[in-house]
Amino acid sequence: MSYNKPLPKLDPLTTPFWEHARRNILALQTCRACNDAHLPPSPVCPKCLSTDQDWKPASGRGVLEAYAEFHRAYWPGFNDDIPYSSAIVRLEEGPLMATNLVGDTTNARVGKAVEVIFDIVSPELALPKFRLASDD
Numbered sequence: 001m002s003y004n005k006p007l008p009k010l011d012p013l014t015t016p017f018w019e020h021a022r023r024n025i026l027a028l029q030t031c032r033a034c035n036d037a038h039l040p041p042s043p044v045c046p047k048c049l050s051t052d053q054d055w056k057p058a059s060g061r062g063v064l065e066a067y068a069e070f071h072r073a074y075w076p077g078f079n080d081d082i083p084y085s086s087a088i089v090r091l092e093e094g095p096l097m098a099t100n101l102v103g104d105t106t107n108a109r110v111g112k113a114v115e116v117i118f119d120i121v122s123p124e125l126a127l128p129k130f131r132l133a134s135d136d
């Protein structure tokens, strides 16, 4: 079965993110000089401009910053998912992440705690998505 939704295009800067995701780890590029965790990855730290950076696992937890329920498919691959939710999550480490809110969204509200899950879409790619945290 082929996957017919848009997929990320990997490049040397983003490949470590996707390699972690494939192992069900949400990782953030983190500056060794000032410890800033950022997303998207950057050739230099956006805070202190250091090039000394590493990849560190994030907690996988965050807060729902914004979300919208889509009732129209803009790609045929989404036809069976309608309605689906796109979301902006504020990760516990600070960065904002564009993602999907999945699972039961009945109680979704801005400010609610969310946790990452991984949607394995191919042998190479697992997409980080979020659901409402069970303990919220």
Ligand SMILES: [Zn+2]
Pocket: 031, 032, 033, 034, 035, 036, 045, 046, 047, 048, 049, 050
């Ligand atoms: Zn830095």
